[in-house]
Amino acid sequence: MSKVTDLVEKLAEPILDDMGLELVDIEYVKEGKNWFLRLFIDKETGVDIEECGLVSERLSAQLDEMDPIPHNYFLEVSSPGAERPLKKEKDFVKAIGKMIHINTYEPIDGNKSIEGRLIALDNEILTIEMKEKTRIKKIELPLNKVSKARLAVEF
Known part of the structure; x- marks a missing residue:
C-alpha cells in the first residue's frame, strides 16, 4: 500500500x-x-x-x-457492491459457500482466472468447487498465489 x-x-x-x-x-x-x-x-x-x-x-x-x-x-x-473484493483472510472466511472469482499470479491447471464456489480455507489453502463441462471439479489453491479475488454474482 x-x-x-x-x-x-x-x-x-x-x-x-x-x-x-x-x-x-x-x-x-x-x-x-x-x-x-x-x-x-x-x-x-x-x-x-x-x-x-x-x-x-x-x-x-x-x-x-x-x-x-x-x-x-x-x-x-x-459500498463495495455485489462483487466485493476479497483482500484479507477474514474476507475469504466470510465468503465460504459463495461464488468467487480469482486471478492468480501463475496458471493453476492452465488457468490464471478461476471462478467457482469457495468450499473451505484451511492453513491458507483455498478449496474451490468449479463446474467443468458436465462434472464438478475441486481444486486447491494456496492463498499466496491469489493476485486478486472478489465475490462473483450468481445467476
Whole structure:
C-alpha cells in the first residue's frame, strides 16, 4: 500500500469502528488528470448513502486538518457492491459457500482466472468447487498465489 492509503486507513478505522462499519478497501488512483481517494465500506446489513456521507464528512475533516495529500483529489466513500473484493483472510472466511472469482499470479491447471464456489480455507489453502463441462471439479489453491479475488454474482 502507498503512504497515503496507509495514513487514510489509520484515520478511517476509528471512525468506522465508532459507526459499526468495516473498511473493505482503499484506492488512491489517478484517472486522467484527476486523483481519486476511494474508500469502500460495509457491514452485515449493507451500508446506505447516509452512512457513506457521514464517513466522508468525518474523514474529510481529518484530512483537511492534516493535509497529507499535496494536490487536489476527490474523496469517494461507497459500498463495495455485489462483487466485493476479497483482500484479507477474514474476507475469504466470510465468503465460504459463495461464488468467487480469482486471478492468480501463475496458471493453476492452465488457468490464471478461476471462478467457482469457495468450499473451505484451511492453513491458507483455498478449496474451490468449479463446474467443468458436465462434472464438478475441486481444486486447491494456496492463498499466496491469489493476485486478486472478489465475490462473483450468481445467476
